Amino acid sequence: MPDTPSVTDEQVAPAVDDLDTIVSLSKRRGFIYPSSEIYGGINAVWDYGPLGVELKNNVKRAWWRAMVQERDDIVGLDAGILMAPQVWVTSGHVAEFSDPLVECATCHRRYRLDELPGAEDVSPADAADAAIIERLGLTCPNDGGPLSAPRRFNLMLKTFLGPVEDEAAIVYLRPETAQGIYVNFRNVQQSSRKKVPFGIAQIGKAFRNEISPGNFVFRMREFEQMEMQFFVRPDGATAAFEDWLPRRRAWYETLGVAPARLRTREHQPGELAHYAKKAVDVEYRFPFGWKELEGVHNRGDFDLGNHARASGENLEYFDPSTEEHYIPWIVETSAGADRAAFTFLIDAYREEEVRGEKRVVLGLHPDLAPYKVAVLPLLKKRSEIVEICRRLRADLARDVMAVYDDTAAIGKLYRRQDEIGTPWCVTVDVDSLDDGAATIRDRDSMTQERVPIEGVKRAILDRMAAARG
Numbered sequence: 001m002p003d004t005p006s007v008t009d010e011q012v013a014p015a016v017d018d019l020d021t022i023v024s025l026s027k028r029r030g031f032i033y034p035s036s037e038i039y040g041g042i043n044a045v046w047d048y049g050p051l052g053v054e055l056k057n058n059v060k061r062a063w064w065r066a067m068v069q070e071r072d073d074i075v076g077l078d079a080g081i082l083m084a085p086q087v088w089v090t091s092g093h094v095a096e097f098s099d100p101l102v103e104c105a106t107c108h109r110r111y112r113l114d115e116l117p118g119a120e121d122v123s124p125a126d127a128a129d130a131a132i133i134e135r136l137g138l139t140c141p142n143d144g145g146p147l148s149a150p151r152r153f154n155l156m157l158k159t160f161l162g163p164v165e166d167e168a169a170i171v172y173l174r175p176e177t178a179q180g181i182y183v184n185f186r187n188v189q190q191s192s193r194k195k196v197p198f199g200i201a202q203i204g205k206a207f208r209n210e211i212s213p214g215n216f217v218f219r220m221r222e223f224e225q226m227e228m229q230f231f232v233r234p235d236g237a238t239a240a241f242e243d244w245l246p247r248r249r250a251w252y253e254t255l256g257v258a259p260a261r262l263r264t265r266e267h268q269p270g271e272l273a274h275y276a277k278k279a280v281d282v283e284y285r286f287p288f289g290w291k292e293l294e295g296v297h298n299r300g301d302f303d304l305g306n307h308a309r310a311s312g313e314n315l316e317y318f319d320p321s322t323e324e325h326y327i328p329w330i331v332e333t334s335a336g337a338d339r340a341a342f343t344f345l346i347d348a349y350r351e352e353e354v355r356g357e358k359r360v361v362l363g364l365h366p367d368l369a370p371y372k373v374a375v376l377p378l379l380k381k382r383s384e385i386v387e388i389c390r391r392l393r394a395d396l397a398r399d400v401m402a403v404y405d406d407t408a409a410i411g412k413l414y415r416r417q418d419e420i421g422t423p424w425c426v427t428v429d430v431d432s433l434d435d436g437a438a439t440i441r442d443r444d445s446m447t448q449e450r451v452p453i454e455g456v457k458r459a460i461l462d463r464m465a466a467a468r469g
């Protein structure tokens with residue numbers, strides 16, 4: 001796939017100009033709240049409300065479906081958040097997983113150097129240069145005060161394991177899920193009897209003590225990753241990389257993200273992480289610029305090679321067809337579940353004018369929508385109508401997330417469901433009592449179709465299958 005860094009911010013408009021639109025919708029409708037809000041919150045930790053947890057679970061389910069369920073060459077794993085501390089020494093995280101931190105001498109605010117205006121493009125070598133602040137003429141964006149020389153700040157969060165809080169008891173909260181996969185490579189390969197090439201996929205929490213978190217849930221200190229490590233023969237890594245990159249970009253498009261708001265960007269040699277031979281980011285045009293959504297990395301034999309040396313265990317793979325022993329190379333796809341959910345939320349948002357009124361719609365893909373269907377009585381005073389609706393909702397709920405609502409007039413009920421992305425509303429009216437039919441209303445086209453009540457579930461499931469293609 002061609003790299004497209006020539007696409008600039010100016011040429012592609014974000015789906016939403018002002019991030020506050022999404023932040024306030026999220027709070028008002030129950031997608032995302034600040035953590036511990038009644039105590040003033042805790043920086044860069046967010047909680048998912050009733051709709052947010054559905055959306056994020058759907059994102060993870062869609063990823064698992066594409067990466068595990070539909071593949072016969074990838075299996076799943078759920079490793080612990082806490083790992084033997086040596087893992088993080090071997091992986092290079094203790095020595096290398098740090099960002100350049102600078103501090104203002106007057107207001108004492110701290111910044112990540114490469115997020116300061118004028119320093120966005122500094123290379124790792126520049127970031128290690130004590131004179132870089134002076135050279136670039138950087139000052140504190142808050143009060144213009146003088147900034148310190150950059151120092152490396154390790155992003156791993158620590159805690160203690162066991163009753164004694166001493167150095168020997170220190171363990172890390174994993175900053176990525178990938179290491180759980182590497183240290184289980186032999187277990188998984190032997191128990192699943194998979195032959196190289198094959199992959200191991202995992203979804204789980206990761207923690208990073210980010211220096212400058214922000215932009216809502218874009219950069220959090222506690223978040224979830226969806227990572228897949230694909231183990232290949234060393235000479236197959238390049239082809240595997242070229243296969244995975246377009247696949248991963250297409251995943252976002254299949255789930256509704258506008259192709260124009262996606263691009264790929266290759267890391268320059270000076271920018272490559274310590275483990276990477278090649279790295280390309282899938283980027284999205286957020287309201288605050290083009291930013292990484294997911295990274296695809298050729299990690300060579302860095303991980304299994306280092307873990308084999310440090311643990312003294314043999315992590316080679318024996319290929320029975322060629323009788324070769326080798327350390328597999330790894331191609332990794334590393335995505336964030338929160339960042340993906342955030343992206344789908346932003347990209348789905350639209351405002352339209354319908355009969356002179358503003359209509360807010362979350363055009364979420366039906367697989368991602370928190371509720372697939374809302375069941376709405378046209379007359380809540382008629383107990384027979386309410387009764388039919390309640391039964392219909394209960395029946396639908398055996399297969400999909402379905403909600404009943406009778407707390408407003410029908411126009412308002414539709415608007416509420418549009419705003420949270422419910423693809424279909426089913427209404428039961430007085431005629432239903434005679435003809436045994438209900439109306440299915442489509443979120444996007446707003447067209448309505450009359451369907452026998454006993455056929456409603458089939459119609460919804462058919463529409464969901466059609467949306468999946």
Ligand code: ATP
Nearest residue numbers: 208218219220221223292293294295334335336339
């Ligand atoms: P950056 O350079 O922006 O700090 P990174 O390159 O270190 O990010 P990776 O280590 O490649 O990020 O992480 C893989 C994926 O995990 C990212 O593409 C992103 O989707 C997600 N991710 C990483 N850090 C965070 C975070 N602090 N909050 C939310 N998601 C994150």
